[in-house]
Amino acid sequence: MDGVRIIASREFAAYFATPLAYVFIVIFLALMGVFTFYLGGFFERGQADLLPFFNFHPWLYLFLVPAISMRLWAEERKSGSIELLMTLPVTTTDAVIGKFAAAWAFTAIALALTFPIWITVNYLGDPDNGVIAAAYLGSLLMAGAFLAIGSCISAANRNQVVAFIITLVVCFVFLLAGFPLVLDFFSGWAPQAVVDTIAGLSFLQHFNAISKGVVDLRDVVYFLVVIGTWLYATAVVLDLKKAD
Amino acid sequence: MIRAESLTRRYGPLTAVDNLSFIVQPGEVLGFLGPNGAGKTTTMRMIAGFVPPTSGRAEICGYSVEEQSLEARRRIGYLPEGAPSYGEMSVRDFLQFVARVRGLRGDRLKVRVDDVIGRLELAGVLDQRIETLSKGFRRRVGLAQAIVHDPPVLILDEPTDGLDPNQKHQVRQLIGTMARDKIIVISTHILEEVDAVCTRAIIIAAGRIVADKTPEQLARDSRYHNAVTLRVEKASLVRDMAAELRGLEQVASVDIVEATRTLTVFPKAGASVFADVSALATSRGWSLQQLTLENGRMDEVFRRITTEAATKGAA
Numbered sequence: 001m002d003g004v005r006i007i008a009s010r011e012f013a014a015y016f017a018t019p020l021a022y023v024f025i026v027i028f029l030a031l032m033g034v035f036t037f038y039l040g041g042f043f044e045r046g047q048a049d050l051l052p053f054f055n056f057h058p059w060l061y062l063f064l065v066p067a068i069s070m071r072l073w074a075e076e077r078k079s080g081s082i083e084l085l086m087t088l089p090v091t092t093t094d095a096v097i098g099k100f101a102a103a104w105a106f107t108a109i110a111l112a113l114t115f116p117i118w119i120t121v122n123y124l125g126d127p128d129n130g131v132i133a134a135a136y137l138g139s140l141l142m143a144g145a146f147l148a149i150g151s152c153i154s155a156a157n158r159n160q161v162v163a164f165i166i167t168l169v170v171c172f173v174f175l176l177a178g179f180p181l182v183l184d185f186f187s188g189w190a191p192q193a194v195v196d197t198i199a200g201l202s203f204l205q206h207f208n209a210i211s212k213g214v215v216d217l218r219d220v221v222y223f224l225v226v227i228g229t230w231l232y233a234t235a236v237v238l239d240l241k242k243a244d
Numbered sequence: 245m246i247r248a249e250s251l252t253r254r255y256g257p258l259t260a261v262d263n264l265s266f267i268v269q270p271g272e273v274l275g276f277l278g279p280n281g282a283g284k285t286t287t288m289r290m291i292a293g294f295v296p297p298t299s300g301r302a303e304i305c306g307y308s309v310e311e312q313s314l315e316a317r318r319r320i321g322y323l324p325e326g327a328p329s330y331g332e333m334s335v336r337d338f339l340q341f342v343a344r345v346r347g348l349r350g351d352r353l354k355v356r357v358d359d360v361i362g363r364l365e366l367a368g369v370l371d372q373r374i375e376t377l378s379k380g381f382r383r384r385v386g387l388a389q390a391i392v393h394d395p396p397v398l399i400l401d402e403p404t405d406g407l408d409p410n411q412k413h414q415v416r417q418l419i420g421t422m423a424r425d426k427i428i429v430i431s432t433h434i435l436e437e438v439d440a441v442c443t444r445a446i447i448i449a450a451g452r453i454v455a456d457k458t459p460e461q462l463a464r465d466s467r468y469h470n471a472v473t474l475r476v477e478k479a480s481l482v483r484d485m486a487a488e489l490r491g492l493e494q495v496a497s498v499d500i501v502e503a504t505r506t507l508t509v510f511p512k513a514g515a516s517v518f519a520d521v522s523a524l525a526t527s528r529g530w531s532l533q534q535l536t537l538e539n540g541r542m543d544e545v546f547r548r549i550t551t552e553a554a555t556k557g558a559a
Contacts, residue, residue, distance in 0.1 A: 002347075003345060006341065006344045006345050007345070010330070010333075010337075010341050013333075013337070014330065014332055014333070017332040017333065017373075018332055079328055079330075079331065080324065080325075080326055080328030081328045081329060081330055083289070083294050083324040083325075083328060084322075084324055084328050084329065084389075086293075086294055087292045087293055087294050087317060087320070087322045087324070088317065088342070088345045088346070089314045089317040089318045089345065089346065089347070090314075090345060091314065242294065243289065243294055243295040
């Protein structure tokens with residue numbers, strides 16, 4: 001566990017040692033504002049809730065989270081520091097969890113910095129803060145799931161741009177798994193049970209369920225299982241091809 | 245102790261390391277020599293636990309590198325090829341990070357980090373980001389992280405690459421001072437380095453061990469071992485002198501380089517010709533600028549052994 005903590009804190013500091021952290025946070029917050037106020041019609045709706053704000057999170061994450069996750073392992077591979085890291089006395093699992101935890105903590109900070117909108121809505125009206133808290137939790141869990149997918153794909157690639165693009169596509173499929181766009185691809189030939197399972201994988205449905213304020217344990221567990229599975233896959237990929 | 249048993253690594257159809265076995269004891273400084281692509285780095289990576297062997301196994305102080313990986317890794321200090329590190333970190337942060345991962349804490353951490361900073365003369369760049377450092381400094385940072393936990397086994401892949409002659413000298417001295425109670429394996433293609441720091445040299449070519457000897461024994465294999473080199477003032481004399489030298493009983497052959505006015509006299513197997521050559525020079529009154537007895541030339545041995553292995557491998 002010590003290994004996880006040390007690696008996570010090194011990794012976390014690395015975000016702020018480069019412009020990456022600041023650029024990401026500024027763009028994240030700016031886009032959040034644009035989406036919420038212009039596309040979401042925050043004022044025009046005249047309702048004291050943050051639905052127009054949270055509705056855009058999945059789409060923003062789709063582009064911004066792969067930008068964070070792409071460097072997780074691809075950069076280590078490219079600079080050769082992976083050889084250093086993997087010959088230190090830490091297990092592959094510790095390294096995977098440590099790096100993921102740092103990335104997740106970083107997105108948590110970006111997300112937390114959206115607090116002015118929460119203050120705004122409380123100033124203007126009387127929203128249900130329980131629903132807002134649940135939506136923040138859902139948003140954070142979804143970001144974690146995106147990151148875990150990105151971690152695995154970054155581990156399999158040396159090139160960060162390739163990792164970015166593949167992550168984006170895979171995340172897109174997961175996001176829309178419950179929609180015809182993805183389901184039609186399977187429904188022609190796969191058995192109904194498989195199609196139903198795929199439909200159940202949709203990030204969007206689980207996120208929407210949580211963000212309505214109903215924190216169903218199943219939705220939370222779903223995201224945690226997705227994270228765990230992809231991190232496990234990351235460790236497997238690394239053990240198989242860390243030196244390639 | 246490092247024990248390598250039939251280490252083999254294949255990359256697709258290519259066999260990078262082919263059935264390598266050796267044992268290294270504490271106090272030994274083993275030099276890994278070989279042409280580029282001979283398998284030096286792959287071998288070191290297998291010992292350090294970065295690349296799993298296709299077959300065979302490696303053991304560090306009794307711990308299997310594959311099955312008891314963490315125990316083995318705790319006992320190794322490893323400088324990977326090219327001395328990679330985290331460029332965005334400062335030297336201080338990086339060394340502390342490695343020390344922490346290595347399990348050092350509190351006072352012990354401070355003492356050890358300060359010690360390696362002193363040994364590798366990094367005090368002046370502690371707060372600089374590693375990516376802004378020169379190649380020589382980066383290499384020294386890599387060496388510092390490898391020895392920060394005072395490991396019993398050191399694996400150093402080209403520790404002096406990119407250093408200037410003064411820095412090379414320092415690093416060799418550092419290796420020398422640590423050598424007494426440690427096991428040190430270095431790879432290099434600088435032959436003088438083997439002479440300077442190693443107690444044993446393994447030459448590998450095309451993934452196989454082609455020689456495993458002390459540097460002195462290797463030099464003895466050279467055709468230059470016990471040869472005598474003369475340099476004279478007048479180029480016109482060189483040919484006549486060569487003819488006379490060939491007449492000596494113990495002389496096998498004489499090489500001439502007219503451009504530098506140099507002759508090299510090779511003795512017959514096991515013979516010594518220095519006294520005879522020197523006597524002949526005195527009696528003939530040759531005016532010599534140089535008269536030296538050769539120890540043997542490592543580069544010549546290296547070239548011969550590795551090219552022989554290559555032609556054998558091709559056949």
